[in-house]
Amino acid sequence: MTQPAVDGPVQHTGEPAHPDRPLPLPAEMKAVQQPGHAGTPWRKAAVIAAAGIPVGLLWWLLAPSGLNLLTRNPDLAAGTNTSTWLPRDLVLAGLCLLAGCIAGSFVAGSKHAQPAPGTVILVVLAGAAGSLLAWGTGLLSAQWWGAPADISASASVAFSLRSYAVLAIWPAAIALAIFLNSLFPGSGGTARS
Template sequence: MTQPSGTGPVPPNPQHPGGAGNPPAYGELYRGDSGSWRLPAAIAAAGIPVGLLWWLLAPGGLNLLSGNPSLASGTNAEGWLPRDLVLAGLFLLAGCVTGFLLNGKRTGAPMPGTVLSAVVGGALGALIAWQSGVLAGQWWGPDEDTAANASIAFSLRAFAVLAIWPAAVAIAVFVANLISLLGKPPEQDS
């Protein structure tokens, strides 16, 4: 395979925002998204408010969701599963919102690299949310004696919950694209 001589016409770039008569700058045809780190960074940064919300809502934290005073302390083992489920629900919500915002109102599916970076951002966001919730529990929660069990402190027992956010991003993008394909009329052959 030989390289093009470079003296021929420049192929048109369908993604080039310039006028139709202006050729794109060198490298613009093949350049990836220059802000490729911004999407996963923004999604990962969303993990901080998700983690704080987990501590506010879950048993063992401020327990605003159930309001049951017997679940407010981490010494009650009946609050450990709901604590993990609150985080799972927040991750599911965050993943669905991320996936549907990623699809947006554009026609067509997002690029596979964009979806992959959003999934990576969701995984990082899940880790950040988990750690920021645990940190909030250490800072603002009551001092608990964890000698009997480490789960007495505000923590996550089911680590598989961390996979929900990135999985929900991928599933939400798939469902949004499937819905957009179902709404399109079939193309006519001419």
């Protein structure tokens, strides 16, 4: 009696082998091949970039020479006061840092499933797009709902951003959050037996 040649280990499932039916996969491989995971990085990137709209609205609502809800100081309400220019940029910097940390922890995964390098690049680029969208939304909000400003003395009198380096904070915070999660993975996820 001869046995058929087998190229790999034989798995016995208790069911007779059928040529049209594929062999059952282990549980870990089934989790990777579940439908619906293919578009997840793109959806996360879209959510991160779209978050720039509420961040830009918050920047205009909170910042000095915007609606100034953060300080409510009437001396900081006008852009003609040069002491409003730095706090205005710092409000956007803080909002971008917060948004980047939240987005980075949203994408970072668990200690069992780190994001792929392509996903990291995609979400960092989405953070840059969100930062630009926040800047544009803040400027547009100031044009629509803010008081007109006489910018003959300086363009910074109008609601604007003086330090463009602030726009790099959001993508940098995403990259840093993902990096720190890969260095110090938490106990996210349960141990499999």
